[in-house]
Amino acid sequence: MTPEHLALLTEVARVHAGLALGNPSIFHLETRLGSLARREAASSVEALIDRLKAPGSEALARAVAEALAQPDTCFFRDREVFHALKTRILPALAQGKPGGELRIWSAGCSTGQEAYSLALMGAAAPELAEVKLDILATDISERALEKAAAGLYTQFEVQRGLPIRLLIDHFERVDDNWRAAPRLRQSVRWGRVNLAADLSRAGPFDLILCRNVLSSFEPAARERTLQALIAAVGPDGVLMLGAKEAFAAPEGFEALREAPGLFRRKAGRAKAA
Amino acid sequence: MMRICLVVDDSRVVRKIARRILEGLGFEVAEAGDGVEALAFCAAAMPDAVLLDWAMPTMDGLEFVKRLRAEPGGDAPLVLFCSSETNPAEIGRALDAGADEYIMKPFDGDIIEAKLTEVGLLQEIAA
Numbered sequence: 001m002t003p004e005h006l007a008l009l010t011e012v013a014r015v016h017a018g019l020a021l022g023n024p025s026i027f028h029l030e031t032r033l034g035s036l037a038r039r040e041a042a043s044s045v046e047a048l049i050d051r052l053k054a055p056g057s058e059a060l061a062r063a064v065a066e067a068l069a070q071p072d073t074c075f076f077r078d079r080e081v082f083h084a085l086k087t088r089i090l091p092a093l094a095q096g097k098p099g100g101e102l103r104i105w106s107a108g109c110s111t112g113q114e115a116y117s118l119a120l121m122g123a124a125a126p127e128l129a130e131v132k133l134d135i136l137a138t139d140i141s142e143r144a145l146e147k148a149a150a151g152l153y154t155q156f157e158v159q160r161g162l163p164i165r166l167l168i169d170h171f172e173r174v175d176d177n178w179r180a181a182p183r184l185r186q187s188v189r190w191g192r193v194n195l196a197a198d199l200s201r202a203g204p205f206d207l208i209l210c211r212n213v214l215s216s217f218e219p220a221a222r223e224r225t226l227q228a229l230i231a232a233v234g235p236d237g238v239l240m241l242g243a244k245e246a247f248a249a250p251e252g253f254e255a256l257r258e259a260p261g262l263f264r265r266k267a268g269r270a271k272a273a
Numbered sequence: 274m275m276r277i278c279l280v281v282d283d284s285r286v287v288r289k290i291a292r293r294i295l296e297g298l299g300f301e302v303a304e305a306g307d308g309v310e311a312l313a314f315c316a317a318a319m320p321d322a323v324l325l326d327w328a329m330p331t332m333d334g335l336e337f338v339k340r341l342r343a344e345p346g347g348d349a350p351l352v353l354f355c356s357s358e359t360n361p362a363e364i365g366r367a368l369d370a371g372a373d374e375y376i377m378k379p380f381d382g383d384i385i386e387a388k389l390t391e392v393g394l395l396q397e398i399a400a
Contacts (some may be wrong), residue, residue, distance in 0.1 A: 074387070155359070155377055159384045163391055164375040165368060168361040 001026050005049045009064070012052060016065035017140055018196030018221030029068075036067045066141040069216070074160035075113045077211070078243045082117060084258035085207075086125045089238060093206050094131040101132040102206040107195060107229065108213035109137035112148025112188070113161070116180060118209075119187040120166050136205075138193035149190045151180030195228075196221045203232030211261070212242035226250065239263045275301045276394065277318075281311040281337065282326040282355070291324055291355070294382045298395060308332025312340055319346050322394055324376075324385075327356035327367070335370055342371040351392045355380060 006021075009029065013019040033045045040060065042048035052061055076082050094100040106115040115137035122133035139145050151171075158167055158178045171178040193199070195213065208229055214222045230250050233239050239253065241261040249255045249263050256262040278300040280291045292302045303320065305311035307329040314320070323341075327334040334354060341347045354367050357378040364375050373392050376384060389395045 079390070156381070156384065159377065159380075160387050161391075164364060168364050168368075171361075173359060173361060 001029065001046055001049075005046055008049055008052055009068070012061045012064050013068050014218055016062050017069045017194070018217045018225070019065065019069055020216060020218040021068070032067050033064065036063060066143065069140050073110045073113045075158070075162035076117045077114065077161060078259070079161075081240065081243065081259045081262070082121060084256075084262070085118075086121055086127050088258055089256070089262070090131055090133075090207070091127055093236070093238065097206070099132060100130045101134055103204070103234070104133055104135045104207045105202070105205045105209070105232070106135065106137040106188075107193070107208055107210040109139045109148060109190075110141070110144050111153075112137060112144075112151065112190075113157075114209060114211070115148065115188045115190075116151070116184065117161075119184055120162075120170055123170070123184070123187070124166060133187070135188045136191065137188050138191045140192070140194045140196075142192060145190050145192055148188075149185070151185045153178050153180075195225050199225070199228035199232060202228070204234030204237065205232055206234055206237045207240065208233055208237070209240045211240060212245065215242065215245050233265050235265065236267060237265050239265075275299070276321040277301045277303060278322040278324060279303045279305060279311060279314055279320040279350075280324045281305045281308065281329070281334065282324075283307055283329040284326075287326070287355075291385070294385050295324070297382065298386060298389065308334065308337030308340075311337055312344075315341055315344065315347065315350070319349050322351045322353065322389070322392075324353050324355050325372070327354060327358050335367060338367070338371045351394060353388055353392065 010021045013021050030045050037045050037048040109115050122128050170184045243260045245261050253263040278295050280288050282288050288304045295302050309332045325334045338352050351373045353374045354372050355376040359377045374388050
């Protein structure tokens, strides 16, 4: 891969996904783009990138940006955070909500592990017996969403973070893979949303999870998206960023002690809905 | 103090692979070739964890975990099955018999690490 290829990818990632590639390893880029190159019948990843120079390559550029935007993911990533959600944050948020129903948005859900982890917690945790989770999960990548909605994971993927009891109770074995049971699949709504685009109609949500997404954005897109997410957090609602994305608390929010990256809208400062 | 993990598998190759991974994660490793050997080890000193194959000669993993749990102090070790059996009903039997977690073969270092974290033997390193 030449510096010219890298420059082109950096530009495509920035324009189409608000993504800052930084100094990625060539190995990492080739891994991310390898399957797209095969689908597009390109002879190599370099050949795929060369096609981006041709006029009318907008659709391909979007597909490349999508492939680059996909993070590695496992179930119940950052266990401490899920523990805090289960024992304290969700029960507290549900107090006084009609029917104990909470609106949750998994923003940048990739292949769905975070959204399914939430749904599994809602179904299995005694602490949440009186709480109903209404989960929306969105991503920029059609491919990731297809996989998420199908709920089909390899044997390796289901052994990353998913307790065995939840696996055998809520998934079905399909050949060498495991598929989320219909009830679990139906407990999440999926949709395609580009976080770098207009989010003004989103919300309000009681909890927004946007973990390890913003830190890959270039600064302007990061700030714009953070502001849009904040605006979509309802009164007393919580915004959850990644454990290593503990930016300073946004205005009108306070950092929660339970885990890093958690912010709650301060009482009385809520925007009129 | 270094924690001890007993690897119980009739395949020397699997024991060797598991040993390398577990030592890399900071465990002291002991080996047993079947359930009888494993029970003898546990009678002398309970390990912190047991990585347990299912199908073995003399005494299989399921019989081992039932007997272990009936021993004095036998409820202490965290038992993780590590087997090519992937039938959910069979996995349920292993859990009902007293296993804490279950690894489906083939496994790798990431899976062993994730499962040991699951049972609380390792701290999660935030990615």
